[in-house]
Amino acid sequence: METKNEHIRVLIVGSGPAGYTAGIYAARANLKPVLYEGLQPGGQLTTTTEIENFPGYPTGTSGTSLMDDLRQQAERLGVEIRAGLVTSCELSADKRTVTIDGTTTIATDALIIATGAQAKYLGLPSEERFKGYGVSACATCDGFFYRGKTVAVVGGGDTAGEEATYLASICKKVYLIIRKPYMRASKAMLDRVNATPNIEILYEHVTQEILGNDEGVTGARLLNTATNTTHDIAIDGFFLAIGHKPNTEPFKGQLEIDGEGYITTQPGTPFTSVPGVFAAGDVQDHRYRQAITAAASGCMAALEAERYLGTRKF
């Protein structure tokens, strides 16, 4: 296989709001950034439908339009956008090299990692069918569209508790589907869930199928593992809250990564454990996970990359 070597001043990996925003800022600072899109060009937002909470869109927009707009804006300002996936890297204070698709090795003066995270799904074919049409992994993004309706949330952790209570404030009823006979979330979260009258917890239940038609989700078929019986619930939306997996595989062993797989950054900054390497967006954030917070951290990463390059001779 033919290999290629290249030198780039600012390399950005990832094409969600964090990556594109980092690109926009780096391009305007004349740093000639190159951005590799990764496995899912446009990132997680391309799997949602309507976006109403991104500032600047008075009538809302769609996930794909928002990402198209960001891409166009980045391109217009001079970001070179390329298809490709980081497969490995070597990162130290003196040397940063990133290999793309196993074939192109890039030496970069500054690296911005914005590879995001993926929500975990159950893996049911019906879940795939209704993704974006009633199946969602983000209550803050999509909950609003289920005002006054009945939804289900799957998961027993703090995220599930948070999403269920958030949805309960908008929806008529929320089923919380938990596979164990108890909820793993913190005591405070459990108390909050229990104190919310329109949440019904279904312990020891697993989802066998999501039911629906051409218009979207209409229900779910659940197995009660304690009694080994199945029954259907009528719902309009099905929310996954069974955890996220940050896309940090190629960076393992090169940077400090926490126990859940997220890149460790100095609080409130994009600084990683390696000078000249910055992280932005969901790859380093398991708390907020919003397009706007990811975009903001992309901006911070580009500003810090600019400062870093300004203080060094390459």
Ligand code: NDP
């Ligand atoms: P967790 O890993 O804590 O919880 C995941 C939940 O999903 C568990 O209940 C797990 O079940 C369940 N689950 C996993 N796979 C499946 C499956 N295939 N089918 C059904 N259920 C499944 O993830 P969270 O996202 O909830 O939290 C991540 C971290 O972030 C935690 O440390 C949490 O405390 C923190 N957090 C804190 C918040 C806060 O303080 N306000 C808010 C949100 C998150 P099981 O228990 O059986 O393994």
